[in-house]
Amino acid sequence: MSKDGYPSVYVVDTHATRPPLPPRLNQVRQRAGVAQTLLILLVSVALCGMAIEACFIYRLYQPNSAPSASSSKQIAGQVITHPTKSPGVIHPSKPVAHLTDGQDVNVDHENPIMAWSMIAGPLLHGMDYKDRGLVIQKEGYYYVYSKVSFYSTDHFNHTVNRITDRYSGGEIPLLMSRYSSRETRSNNRETRSNSRETRSNSYLGGVFHLTKDDVLFVKVSNTSNILRHKSFENIFGAYMI
Secondary structure, eight states: OOTTSOOOSOOOOTTOOOOOOOOOHHHHHHHHHHHHHHHHHHHHHHHHHHHHHHHHHHHHHOOOSSOOOEEEEEETTEEEEEEOSOTTOOOOSSOEEEEEOOTTOOOOTTOOBOOOOSSSOOEEESEEEETTEEEEOSOEEEEEEEEEEEEESSEEEEEEEEEOTTOTTSOEEEEEEEEEHHHHHHTTOEEOTTSSOEEEEEEEEEEEEEOTTOEEEEEESOGGGBOOSSGGGSEEEEEEO
C-alpha cells in the first residue's frame, strides 16, 4: 500500500509460474531428422517389397531360354513322352533309348548291322549311340526291343546282338526271328504288285541283365530288303526296368 492508501501500480504475484520456454533449435532439428529417417526407412521397405513381388511374378511367367516342342514315342506298347528342354521337364529316372530310321541314315548294303537316325528325334538318356550300337552306361536289367519292316523273296533274319567284355567269343545273339517266303505266303501277307516279294515286319523284345560298356545292335540278313518309307517302321531301343 502507498502512503496515500492507494494500491501500488505494480503488483507482483509471487505464486505465479513461469510460461514454458520454446523448444531449442537443436531439439527441433533432431526431431525433424528422426521423422525424416523413419519416413525414408518406411519408403525403402515398401520399395523392396514391390521389387521382390515383381521378381516372383517375372519368374512365374518367364519360360526357359530354349523351349521346344515335346514328342511322343511308343516303346513296347507304352507311350513315352519325351519333351526336349521345355519348361517343367521331368527327365527319366533310369536309362532309356529309342532310335528310329531316318533320312540321314547311311545305308550300306554290305554291312548287315542296321544304322539309326540322329536327327529323327532320338531319345538317349543314360546311354550312348556309337558305331550303330547302343552303349550301356549303367548295369542293370533292361527291356531290349527292335522292329523292322522288310520285303522278302526268299528268307529274312532279324537279330538283336550283344557285345560284352565278359565274353571274348564275339557277339552274343539275344533275340532272333527268321522268316521265309513260304511262311509269309501262308500267313496271307500283303503281296507287292508285279513281284513275288512279300511285305512283312518282325518285332523282337526281351529282358536281359546288361553291364557297363555292353554294346547292343540290330543285324538283318539283307539291309537292301528293309522298308524305309517312314521312320517309325524301323525302331530300336532299350530301357532299364
